[in-house]
Amino acid sequence: MSPTRWNRLLSAASLLLTAAYPLAVYFLLDHGDVRLAGLAFLLVLAMRFLTPGSTQLQVSAALGAGALFATAITLTNSEILARLYPVAVSGVLLVAFGVTLVRPPSMIERIARATGVALNEPDMRYTRTVTVVWCGFFLLNGGIALVTALATSREVWALYNGLVSYLIAGAILAGERLIRPVFQRRFAESASR
Numbered sequence: 001m002s003p004t005r006w007n008r009l010l011s012a013a014s015l016l017l018t019a020a021y022p023l024a025v026y027f028l029l030d031h032g033d034v035r036l037a038g039l040a041f042l043l044v045l046a047m048r049f050l051t052p053g054s055t056q057l058q059v060s061a062a063l064g065a066g067a068l069f070a071t072a073i074t075l076t077n078s079e080i081l082a083r084l085y086p087v088a089v090s091g092v093l094l095v096a097f098g099v100t101l102v103r104p105p106s107m108i109e110r111i112a113r114a115t116g117v118a119l120n121e122p123d124m125r126y127t128r129t130v131t132v133v134w135c136g137f138f139l140l141n142g143g144i145a146l147v148t149a150l151a152t153s154r155e156v157w158a159l160y161n162g163l164v165s166y167l168i169a170g171a172i173l174a175g176e177r178l179i180r181p182v183f184q185r186r187f188a189e190s191a192s193r
Helices: 003-019 021-031 034-050 057-076 079-102 107-114 121-151 154-192
Strands: none
Touching: 003 021, 003 034, 021 034, 021 079, 021 154, 034 057, 034 079, 057 079, 079 107, 079 121, 079 154, 107 121, 121 154
16 A cells, blocks of 8 residues: 555544544443543544644644543543543634634635645635634534533533534535635626726
8 A cells, every 4th residue: 555545544544533532432431431432532643643744843732632631531531531522622723723813824724725726815815704714613612512511411412522513514614615606706806896
């Protein structure tokens, strides 16, 4: 298997395992030991660390924090720590995206530029707006994840954090794809005047 193919497989597997975390915790709480969720989380972090791009300082810091969190879950066997993981993820993403609003370029602009897209001034304003929308989502999602972790049943926690939050994120992605051409036409019309 080629190194590029291996890296893609490793990245896809770690993403899938990360997304399945809430459901794995729910299953392990009823049928096993939450320590196994912490160990699985450590495995996912190791996979993430081995994928290209993980040598950047921010990625390494996030992986280190995740490893500490996973180790704490493993050592304490704490259900509440295991359930707080989605809150931590939303918090980290909120900070990562929010910092780019203070120190441009915005996160969405960085992502667009990394894929080779050339951006003009209206595009940069648009990417900033999309970054603000994602910050709002991470703030709201983290709040709901906190409530589900502290004040709801395991079933509600697993349903929201293992399905509903992903559906909302998917709806934001799909909505942005649908809205983007409208903004591009509007900017083109403004520029031609």
